[in-house]
Amino acid sequence: MNRSLATAALVAAALSMSACQSKAPETLPPQPASPTAPAQSAGPEPGSYAHFKSVLGERDVIYFDTDRFNIDSQDAAALQAQAQWLLQYAGTRATIEGHCDERGTRDYNLALGERRANSAKNYLVSLGVPAERISTISYGKERPVALGSNEGSWARNRRAVTITVN
Amino acid sequence: MKKLIFALFMASAAPLVAQTEVAGTAGGGDAAASSPATAEDDGGLTGSVSDEKAWQDLGIAIPGFSTDADRGTAASAGGTAALGKEVARVITADLRNNGLFLPVGPDALPQPTYPDITAPAWQTWAGRNADMLVQGYVNAAPNGTLTIGCYLYDVQLQSELVRGGWTLQPADWRRGAHKCADLVYSRLSGESPFFDSKIAYIAETGPKDNRTKQLAIMDSDGANHRFITTGQATALTPRYSPDYQSIVYLSYLNGNPRIYIYDIAAATQKLVTQSENPTFAPRWSPDGKSILYSMAVNGNTDIYRVSANGGPSTRLTDTPGIDVGGSYSPDGTKIVFESDRSGSQQVYVMNADGTNQRRISFFGGRAATPEWSPRGDQIAFTHMVGNFRIATMNPDGRGLTYLTNSWQDEAPTWAPNGRIVQFFRTERNSGKTSLWQLDLTGRNLRRLRTPVDASDPAWGPVLP
Amino acid sequence: MAVAALRPEERPALAVAVVLHLALVALLLVQPRSRENFPIPERMSVSLADDVALEATGPVLSQNAQVAVAPTIAEEIAPPAPPAEPAKPAPPVAKPLVKPAPAPAVSTRPQTKPQARPQATPAPPKPVTKPGGGSRLGSNFLDGAESGSVDANAPVPASQIGASEKASLAQAIARQLKPRWSSPQGVDAELLVTVLSFNLNPDGTLAGKPQVVSQSGITDGNRPQAGRHAELAVRAVELAAPFDLPAKYYNAWKRVSAFRFDRKLSQ
Numbered sequence: 001m002n003r004s005l006a007t008a009a010l011v012a013a014a015l016s017m018s019a020c021q022s023k024a025p026e027t028l029p030p031q032p033a034s035p036t037a038p039a040q041s042a043g044p045e046p047g048s049y050a051h052f053k054s055v056l057g058e059r060d061v062i063y064f065d066t067d068r069f070n071i072d073s074q075d076a077a078a079l080q081a082q083a084q085w086l087l088q089y090a091g092t093r094a095t096i097e098g099h100c101d102e103r104g105t106r107d108y109n110l111a112l113g114e115r116r117a118n119s120a121k122n123y124l125v126s127l128g129v130p131a132e133r134i135s136t137i138s139y140g141k142e143r144p145v146a147l148g149s150n151e152g153s154w155a156r157n158r159r160a161v162t163i164t165v166n
Numbered sequence: 167m168k169k170l171i172f173a174l175f176m177a178s179a180a181p182l183v184a185q186t187e188v189a190g191t192a193g194g195g196d197a198a199a200s201s202p203a204t205a206e207d208d209g210g211l212t213g214s215v216s217d218e219k220a221w222q223d224l225g226i227a228i229p230g231f232s233t234d235a236d237r238g239t240a241a242s243a244g245g246t247a248a249l250g251k252e253v254a255r256v257i258t259a260d261l262r263n264n265g266l267f268l269p270v271g272p273d274a275l276p277q278p279t280y281p282d283i284t285a286p287a288w289q290t291w292a293g294r295n296a297d298m299l300v301q302g303y304v305n306a307a308p309n310g311t312l313t314i315g316c317y318l319y320d321v322q323l324q325s326e327l328v329r330g331g332w333t334l335q336p337a338d339w340r341r342g343a344h345k346c347a348d349l350v351y352s353r354l355s356g357e358s359p360f361f362d363s364k365i366a367y368i369a370e371t372g373p374k375d376n377r378t379k380q381l382a383i384m385d386s387d388g389a390n391h392r393f394i395t396t397g398q399a400t401a402l403t404p405r406y407s408p409d410y411q412s413i414v415y416l417s418y419l420n421g422n423p424r425i426y427i428y429d430i431a432a433a434t435q436k437l438v439t440q441s442e443n444p445t446f447a448p449r450w451s452p453d454g455k456s457i458l459y460s461m462a463v464n465g466n467t468d469i470y471r472v473s474a475n476g477g478p479s480t481r482l483t484d485t486p487g488i489d490v491g492g493s494y495s496p497d498g499t500k501i502v503f504e505s506d507r508s509g510s511q512q513v514y515v516m517n518a519d520g521t522n523q524r525r526i527s528f529f530g531g532r533a534a535t536p537e538w539s540p541r542g543d544q545i546a547f548t549h550m551v552g553n554f555r556i557a558t559m560n561p562d563g564r565g566l567t568y569l570t571n572s573w574q575d576e577a578p579t580w581a582p583n584g585r586i587v588q589f590f591r592t593e594r595n596s597g598k599t600s601l602w603q604l605d606l607t608g609r610n611l612r613r614l615r616t617p618v619d620a621s622d623p624a625w626g627p628v629l630p
Numbered sequence: 631m632a633v634a635a636l637r638p639e640e641r642p643a644l645a646v647a648v649v650l651h652l653a654l655v656a657l658l659l660v661q662p663r664s665r666e667n668f669p670i671p672e673r674m675s676v677s678l679a680d681d682v683a684l685e686a687t688g689p690v691l692s693q694n695a696q697v698a699v700a701p702t703i704a705e706e707i708a709p710p711a712p713p714a715e716p717a718k719p720a721p722p723v724a725k726p727l728v729k730p731a732p733a734p735a736v737s738t739r740p741q742t743k744p745q746a747r748p749q750a751t752p753a754p755p756k757p758v759t760k761p762g763g764g765s766r767l768g769s770n771f772l773d774g775a776e777s778g779s780v781d782a783n784a785p786v787p788a789s790q791i792g793a794s795e796k797a798s799l800a801q802a803i804a805r806q807l808k809p810r811w812s813s814p815q816g817v818d819a820e821l822l823v824t825v826l827s828f829n830l831n832p833d834g835t836l837a838g839k840p841q842v843v844s845q846s847g848i849t850d851g852n853r854p855q856a857g858r859h860a861e862l863a864v865r866a867v868e869l870a871a872p873f874d875l876p877a878k879y880y881n882a883w884k885r886v887s888a889f890r891f892d893r894k895l896s897q
Binding site for chain 2: 067069102103105106107108110111112114115117118119122136137138142143144145147148149
C-alpha cells in the first residue's frame with residue numbers, strides 16, 4: 001500500500017513536471033552581469049558594435065529558406081538575444097541588412113531582401129524594441145558571404161544581419 | 167502471313183521514299199493559295215517550289231568606301247581614304263554580328279574608284295560569291311564636316327536596291343557607318359534598323375563578395391566605351407531615356423538604394439523621388455515623360471509612376487505580394503510586370519493606369535523580368551525552371567519559346583527593332599558575368615566584348 | 631560439390647567454354663561505335679497528274695516512214711514485188727540509234743516513254759509465208775525513217791496538252807527555280823507564301839516582270855518579311871530565266887498563272 005501510494009505520487013509528480021511547458025517568457029529578465037566582463041579591462045566597450053558582436057556571437061545573423069522571409073524558432077532565439085542587448089543599451093540604433101542568394105533575379109531579390117530585413121525588424125519591435133531605433137536596408141544578392149554555387153553557400157547567403165551603431 | 171507483313175512494310179515505306187507534291191493541273195490552283203479567279207481562268211500553268219535548304223546567310227561584299235579627294239580629316243589620321251576603309255570595316259562588323267549576312271570586308275576586296283561607286287564594275291564582283299554589294303564614299307568638306315554616301319546593289323540582277331547619305335561632324339563618323347549598315351540591314355531583312363544606338367550597362371570588377379559596380383555606356387558595337395560612375399557606390403539596373411539625354415538607374419550613393427536620373431550632357435544626377443523608403447527597378451515610358459519604379463514600404467513592394475520632372479507619384483499596384491519591374495508596351499497602353507502574389511514570381515499585365523491586372527504566365531516554374539518588345543508582338547522574360555532561361559511569349563501568354571538554356575541567363579532587354587534580345591549570363595561558382603545577344607529566331611548567339619565583366623544591359627532607341 | 635562431381639576431362643572443357651562465352655559477351659558489348667552516317671538521299675519530288683485528256687496527247691508518229699524492205703526467205707524466189715504495206719511502228723524499235731522520235735525533250739521523257747513503248751510493242755507483224763524475194767532497198771531508202779510529213783517538233787495546240795505534260799512542265803520550272811529561291815529569315819518566316827505569275831517568250835526568257843498574285847500566311851511576327859519574301863520570289867524567277875523548256879509545249883508554258891513560293895522545313 002505504501003509502495004503503491006509512493007509510486008503513484010512519484011508518477012504524478014513526474015507527470016506534473018513534464019506537463020510544464022517550458023515556454024520562454026515574453027520578456028526575459030535582464031541577464032546578470034557577466035563575471036568576466038568587468039575583469040577584462042581591455043574588453044570591448046559596452047554598447048559598441050564590437051561589444052554587440054562579442055555578446056551575440058553568431059546570433060547577429062538569422063537565416064531563411066529559399067523565397068521565404070518568415071522567422072523560425074532558431075531565428076526567434078537569435079532575435080531575442082538581439083532584442084535583449086538593444087534594450088539593455090538604450091542609446092544604440094540597429095540596421096538590419098536583408099540579403100538573398102544568387103539564384104534569383106536582381107530586382108526581385110532587392111524586394112525580397114527588404115522583406116526579410118523588415119520581417120526581422122517587426123519581430124524585434126514585437127519584443128519591445130522601439131521601431132525608430134531600427135532601420136532596414138536591402139542588398140539583394142549583391143553582398144554574398146559564401147562564394148560557392150551550391151545549396152550550402154546559398155543557405156548561408158539568405159540572411160538578415162543586424163548591425164548596431166551608438 | 168509473311169506476304170502480308172511484307173506488303174504492309176512496303177506500303178508504309180513507300181511514302182517515306184519520295185516526297186510528293188501535287189502539281190496543279192490546268193485551271194486548278196493550290197488549295198492553300200488564295201488565287202483570285204482571273205488566275206485560274208486564263209488556264210496558265212500552275213505549280214509550286216519550296217525552299218528546303220537550311221537558312222543561308224546572304225553574301226555581301228563591302229569594299230572600302232572611296233573618296234572624291236583624299237583630304238585630311240579629324241576623324242582619321244590617314245585622311246578620308248583611310249577613313250573610307252574604316253567605315254567599311256565598321257559596316258562589315260555590324261552586318262556580321264547580327265547573323266543574317268555573311269559579309270566580306272574591305273581588307274579582302276579590291277578598292278573601287280570614285281566613279282565606280284555609282285556605276286559598279288559588275289564583273290569584278292560577279293565571281294566572288296557575293297549576292298549583294300555595298301559601296302559608298304566619304305567626302306570631307308572644307309569646313310571639316312563629312313558626307314557619307316552609301317549604295318546597295320544586287321550583283322546578280324545588276325540593279326541598285328537603295329541609297330542613302332548623311333552629313334556629320336568628324337567625331338560622329340561611326341554613326342555614319344552605322345546608318346549605312348542600318349540601311350542595308352533593313353532593306354534586306356525587312357526589319358527596322360538598330361545599329362545606330364547605344365547600350366548602357368553595369369561594369370563589374372572585384373571578388374564575388376565585394377563587387378565594384380559602375381555605370382557604363384557604349385555604342386551598339388562596343389565602341390566609344392565610357393564609364394559614368396566611379397564605382398564607389400554600387401550602381402544597378404540602368405535604362406536609357408528615349409531621347410538619349412539621361413540614364414535612370416539605382417545607386418547606393420548615400421548607403422541606401424535609391425533611383426537617380428543622370429543627365430549625360432551635364433554629368434549631374436538627381437533623385438527621381440524623395441522617399442524614406444527604398445526605390446528600385448526604374449523604367450522609362452515610351453514617350454520619355456514618366457518613370458515607373460518599385461518602392462518597398464514596410465517590406466511590401468509595389469509599382470509607382472512618377473513624372474520624369476519630379477512630383478507626386480501614382481501608385482499602380484496594391485497587393486501584399488512583391489510587385490516589381492514594369493515594362494510599357496510600345497503604344498504606352500499596357501504594362502507588364504512581375505508579382506509573387508500567387509505564391510511564386512509570375513508575369514502579369516495591367517493597363518497603364520493600374521486596372522485589370524491579370525496573370526499571363528502559366529507554364530510552371532517562376533517567370534520574372536518581363537520586357538515588352540519595341541515591336542509590340544512579344545514579351546521577353548526570364549523563366550526559372552532549374553536553369554534560368556531567356557524566353558519569349560506573346561502578350562497573351564501563349565507561344566512560349568525558349569531562346570537559351572544555360573545555368574543562369576537573366577534580365578533580357580530588346581534592341582530598338584525588336585529583333586535582337588540582349589541579356590547577361592552569370593558563370594557558376596566564379597560569379598563572372600558577361601553580356602550576350604541573340605536573334606529572335608534563336609540563332610546567332612554571341613557575346614558582347616566589354617572591358618571587364620558586365621551585367622544589366624539596356625539598349626537605347628535608334629538615334630535619329 | 632558440383633565442381634568436384636566433374637570428371638577430370640570435363641574441367642578444362644568447362645574452362646574453355648566459360649572463356650569462350652565471356653569472349654562472346656565482350657564482343658557483343660564492345661561493338662565499334664561508329665555508325666556510318668548514311669548520306670541522306672536527295673529529296674525526289676514526284677508529281678501526280680490525275681486528269682485524263684480527252685484527246686490522245688501522245689507523241690506524234692510519222693505516218694509515212696520510209697523503210698527498207700526486208701527480205702523474206704522462202705523456197706522460191708518471188709518476182710520483184712512492189713513495195714507495199716510498210717511495217718508501221720517497227721522502225722522506232724528496230725533503229726536504236728535514232729531516239730524514238732516522239733520524245734521531244736529531256737523533261738518529258740519519263741512520262742512519254744511509257745507511252746511510246748506500249749505503242750511500239752504491238753509492232754512487228756509476223757510475215758506469213760510469202761514467196762521469198764531478194765533484198766531490195768526502197769527507192770527512197772536514203773531519206774531515212776523520219777521523212778514523214780508530220781513534223782514531230784511542231785508546237786502542240788494548248789488544248790491537246792494534257793495534265794501529265796503540264797505537271798512535268800511545272801516540275802521543270804520548279805527544278806530550275808529551286809537553286810535560286812531562298813526565303814528570308816525571320817520569326818514565323820516559314821509560314822509565308824507568295825504566288826507569282828509571269829509570261830515567257832518562246833526562247834525561255836521572261837516577257838515582262840513577274841507579278842505577285844497573292845500572299846498568305848502573314849502573321850504579326852513575320853509581317854516585316856512579307857515584302858521581302860515577294861521580292862526574293864521575283865528575284866528567283868528573274869535569275870532562273872531563261873528557262874530550259876521544250877519548245878513543243880510552248881503553248882502550255884508561255885504563261886505561268888500561279889506559281890507558289892514557300893518554305894518547307896526539311897527533315
